[in-house]
Amino acid sequence: MSDNKSLKAELRTEDFGSAGARRLLRAKRIPAVIYGKNAPVHIILDSREFTNKMRHFSETALLKITVGKKQYECLMKDYQENLMIGEIKHVDFFEVTRGQALRTLVSLILKGNPVGTKEGGVLDQVMHEVEIECLPKDLPAALEADVSAMKINQSLHLKDVVIPAGVKVLDDLSKTVASVKGVKAETAAVVEEVVEAVAPAEPTKDAKAKK
CATH class of the missing domain: 2.170.120.20 (Ribosomal protein L25, C-terminal domain)
Known part of the structure; x- marks a missing residue:
């Protein structure tokens, strides 16, 4: 898989809510979530990496997201953006399962x-x-x-x-x-x-x- 279709993320285990999201954004990081057949996985993306690579993403682009030692194959389903300042505020990913349509x-x-x-x-x-x-x-x-x-x-x-x-x-x-x-x-x-x-x-x- 192309490096442009790969992202590194941290697991987000605390500081949820709008105040926590604002703190992440100020630190140049983006709150995100991976949905799928299992419980949602809350993650944190590096703002610079995501912004530089997102032009290569589409609804059908398979992305590899590495969280610690675990990897997820995902589709980017949605993102929220502050158009006034060009800032990505939140991203939703959908995990796909190999062998499952x-x-x-x-x-x-x-x-x-x-x-x-x-x-x-x-x-x-x-x-x-x-x-x-x-x-x-x-x-x-x-x-x-x-x-x-x-x-x-x-x-x-x-x-x-x-x-x-x-x-x-x-x-x-x-x-x-x-x-x-x-x-x-x-x-x-x-x-x-x-x-x-x-x-x-x-x-x-x-x-x-x-x-």
Whole structure:
């Protein structure tokens, strides 16, 4: 596993609560927790190490967290950040178990330049994430959908996406991932929406009676 996907942590056994968290943050350390099938493990991360490495993390990146002599394989599920000062305040990790299937969301990435866009069409990505189930060792960073052959007014569905071995898609395979729309059709739809928005309301029965 890449060093960018590894973290060292200390076990947090005392000084819990908001006051304790503030003391850790002032000391350039981050309170965190590892959830899983067992009891939560409260840990402390080095702020500098985590901040430098977190750009390599994603919801599907398997991370190795070393706490003393024990190691945990985890996914980073959430983090809290003070946007005003760019400070990470807390991190949640989910421990995965080798040999046990997990469910998670992965990104859908479109690859290629559709034929239809060269003919004046516009590529529209409808789905950006898909729910999958697989073993930790088979977890892909993302699913890629090749849209190169798409023409105007054609759609690519989830069933058309090449799924890696060992990965099961849990979403409806008939869902549209992307489509190429003609510019004229797109413009007509926008104009219709604008006309509907500014059209005068149908007079009510009372208003008609007053006339």
